[in-house]
Amino acid sequence: MNDMSRIASLTQFNQQPVPREQTQALLDLRSAASSQIKPADLYTLADRLEDQARQFAERPFLIYGDQSFTYAQVDAQAHRMAHVFYAKGLRPGDVCAIAMENRPQFFFSWFGLVKLGAVVAFINTQVSGKPLAHALLTTAAKALVVGEECLSNVLASEGLPYVPLWLIEDAQNPYESLVPSRVDVGLASLIAHAPATPFPKTVRTGITAESTTLLIFTSGTTGLPKAARYSHMRWLSSGDVMEVTMGTTCEDVFYCCLPLYHGAAATSVTSTALRCGASIVVRRKFSVREFWQDVRRHQITVFQYIGEICRYLLNQPVQEGEREHSLRIMLGAGLTPESWQRWLERFGPIQVFEGWGATEANASVINVDNYVGSCGRVPDWNRTNLRLVRYDVESDSHPRDEQGFYQLCKPGEVGEAMGFIVNHPLIGGGRFEGYTSEAATESKIRRNVFQDGDAYWSSGDLLRYDDEGYCYFVDRIGDTYRWKSENVSTLEVADTLSDLPGLELINVYGVQVPDHEGRAGMAAILMQPGEVFDPQAFYALTEARLPRYAAPMFVRVSAAADLTSTFKLRKVDLQRQGYAPSLFADPLFVRDESTRTYQPYSLQVLARAGLAPFAGSGHE
Secondary structure, three states: OOHOOOOHHOOHHHOOOOOOHHHHHHHHHHHHOOOOOOOOOOOOOOHHHHHHHOOOOOEEEEEEOOOOEHHHHHHHHHHHHHHHHHOOOOOOOOEEEEEEEOOOOHHHHHHHHHHOOOEEOOOOOOHHHHHHHHHHHEEEEEEEEEEHHHHHHOOOOOOOOOOOOEEOOOOOOOOOOOOOEEEOHHHHHHOOOOOOOOOOOOOOOOOOOOOEEEEEOOOOOOOOOOOEEEEEHHHHHHHHHHHHHHHHOOOOOEOOOOOOOHHHHHHHHHHHOOOOOOEEEEEOOOOOOOHHHHHHHHHOEEEEHHHHHHHHHHHHOOOOOOOOOOOOEEEEOOOOHHHHHHHHHHHHHOEEEEEEEEOOOOOOOEOOOOOOOEEOOOOOOOHHHHEEEEOOOOOEEEOOOOOOEEEEEOOOOOEEEEEEOOOOOOOOOOOOOOOOHHHHHHHEEEEEEOOOOOEEEEEEEEEOOOOOOOEEEEEEEEOOEEEEEEEEOOHHHHHHOOOOOOOEEEEEEEEEOOOOOOOEEEEEEEEOOOOOOHHHHHHHHHHHOOOHHHOOOOOEEEEOOOOOOOOOOOOOHHHHOOHHHHHOOOOEEEOOOOOOEEEOOOHHHHOOOOOOOOOEEEOO
């Protein structure tokens, strides 16, 4: 979609790239910070917590509603939890799962487990049944610490492996029925009577920084998720790196509104705040209505976002004085160029650190220049393990050179992001720590990429970069589709059409069409409350913004958004249903060039577009 490169060029925002040397200088600081913790160091997450609890003993660490816990109090509560878990039989190296919503007890349990050297598996609070059983089996969990708010999900799940269920009570969400005998309800009493003395460090003697501390499930939109390994070294380095990147101090206040079982909140937010001695305002779930109230009430300065959260906030009515706030830094991913620019215009000059990476990634980029629209910059490709490799959407393969090796992208070309795997006993950066499944780990490794014997982590993400080295996320492999011999990026189409008046969400994907090569574009849209889809206005917007081949052939007006718990749009079920009205109740429209609008679905409109009914749909 080269003729759509206006989305990435950003000349519309009148930006000038900062000098490469300026960007590289900050990236060099990040690199130095990332190497402070060595693989063989006898230093863990628990050691950092104890160090910071001594240095910042009386400073607030966790703020939850009207409750506030100092560093010393959090550390003391974690000691008690460690005593209890140890008495329950957990030992260093054992895996213990946690299913709990965002609240202080999540941190107490997590930190208590790391004090005794256990590995903590974070469980999605929304899952039950087969996915929950899969999570417990693939992590080989010895026990499950379950918040009372999640108990119904757990008890309703059949086929779970037998593991002890240790209940953490929740006064806000009491379990309404009689708690079965298999649930250990005595934990609260044990914690209350646990020794206040520090849990002995000798129990975790021998646990090195390169040891796994977390198992975090990748938040895919299809299939059962994989548990990615996360070492103490990587977690600690995340905080070290982001501290120098953002210049945060103990005076900062972080906002934690994304689920803690997801990598972003549990890694970069928590590790950075702990590294700085800063405070974390913990919210159970993100709230559009209360976001700015929280920011002002707690003088929040740092907020980790996902793009859709920013869109929700931008869709709210303008309020008087909404630029009067304490927020100065945002970090995250998925903020579109249009939303980014609107955010700055509406809420003021906030530094945005948009990045690209993944829970299991061994390579990443981050935009340290506040250059609107870019997910990062590579001033010098010789100083990173990241590479963009040419990828052919039509054949779903990587073109090879005459020697049979992969080919590097040039500026403007779309390619798959890959990270060279560093495998050196003294170097932590660039390692691919993989998953609990060896087969899953191997499936993400590409070998003999640029020379015999090398190995690269395959991200499955398509990026491109410009002449200045700024990178732009294009799409996931499989989401980009081919139509009328052209490549179409679902993300770019969605970004381009995202400012349709009254629009809440748009989800673009390709659907199979009988007797046609490639896939036709389809947009599932959700309108804001009280707003009605205007097919003529949507058609006019596609004509003004998109080349004809990229304009969606179909529009499905959804009644509700189909999102994962981490605000990612699901596409697989939508693709399976295609444009068969018999498979869903949502209103369906077809692009009609003759009337220059989107018409309600009918066989006649389909025929005018030269399309047959969806395969297997019959004659609706």
